[in-house]
Amino acid sequence: MAATPTRRKKRLGRYLRELREAAGLRAVDAARKLKTEESTISRYENGIYKPAWAAVSVLLTYYGAGDDAEEKASTLYDAASVTMPKIRLPADSPKAFRELVNTEREAEQIYILETSVIPGLLQTADYAMAVFATAKVTSDVDELVNIRLERQRYLEGPDAIELCVCLDIAVLHREVGGSKVLRDQLQRLLELIEQPNVTVHIIPFETGAYGNMSGGCWIMTFGDEGDSDVVYLEHPAGGVWVENESDVQHFQTMFDEVRTASLDPEASAEVIRARVRSLSK
Known part of the structure; x- marks a missing residue:
């Protein structure tokens, strides 16, 4: 090998x-x-x-x-x-996605702006299943769900990744998989944000327009001046990497502005709890 x-x-x-x-x-x-x-x-x-x-x-x-x-x-x-867990991907996985899985496991911090769904690193199996079911994927859905769950191990242990997510409040209301699946997903999200390395900021409707309003992004940093920060933009065919320093800086500035306009972690957790309560009625 x-x-x-x-x-x-x-x-x-x-x-x-x-x-x-x-x-x-x-x-x-x-x-x-x-x-x-x-x-x-x-x-x-x-x-x-x-x-x-x-x-x-x-x-x-x-x-x-x-x-x-x-x-x-x-x-x-x-x-x-340190040997990080290696994820076995389907043979037909896009090259950019393979690079994402290999890169995220070596990151020290990941910053995610998400506008439409709970990020994969925080999804439950049922929520992920519902997402893949509508995506018309060619790979085995059960295998894709298992891969997504395996990747969540990067958030555990002494070398856990620090994850910060800015999440549009609309995601809390989009009943992916139905109300029970969404409720269980939000309960899981509340459990995850109890971890010191996981932070979620909810973007309220009152924020209005934010970022570039064209979708989410992943920003990965590596804690060493010799390793340049990178950005990953996901799309149905796999994704695109942004590595130009000035372009990466643009995304980092955008993320910081969105985070400033979002609710703080405590207020965000209360919004999630309120949504769980409404789904439990």
Whole structure:
């Protein structure tokens, strides 16, 4: 199986390259020290392979790295060693969607603006089933629902993603799957926002026009200056990535403005509870 570069391995590799260059050494010098090929050093530094800690320790000594540098390298090494759950996708999944699943699991923060449905990372199985049932998907619906639920594991554990959602209040009134399915979905949403890493802001009708009024977006950040923030725009054929720095900044500014115009988390939770009560009558 081919090695898969990840952002965490790339952070470690980038730091090792910085230390090597600061020491005035070439990749071939590092390779000789480890009695390996120069291409192996390249794979380490490009995040394709994660070296053994023994090799990292030898390189740190060779580069003359101090205690602070060794501590940082150790932190990056531990992060690169974390194995995130891998999601098996249907063979006919669009390329952009595959990239979304691989990218979101490495994100530190995800910001979602959603105008029409509860975001997939927060959906119940029945709600997701109802969404897929109207989408005319060619893949097995049960498989797609299971994949959506598996992705929700990214919100759990010590390395959980921080998720912030701005959600149009109309979503609380659109009875996807019927009133019971929606009620159960909103109950689940109330449970999820009790987690410290999940925040929901409801956009009230009184806000009027917001954003670009042309649909939602996902903004993903990675907590490292070497990893650029990205935006994902979903559409029925799969989705489009926005990576240009100025365009990403535009979406980030738009999201911040929408969040400011939305209800705070406490008021948002009360609106959701009120809707649950009305659906329970």
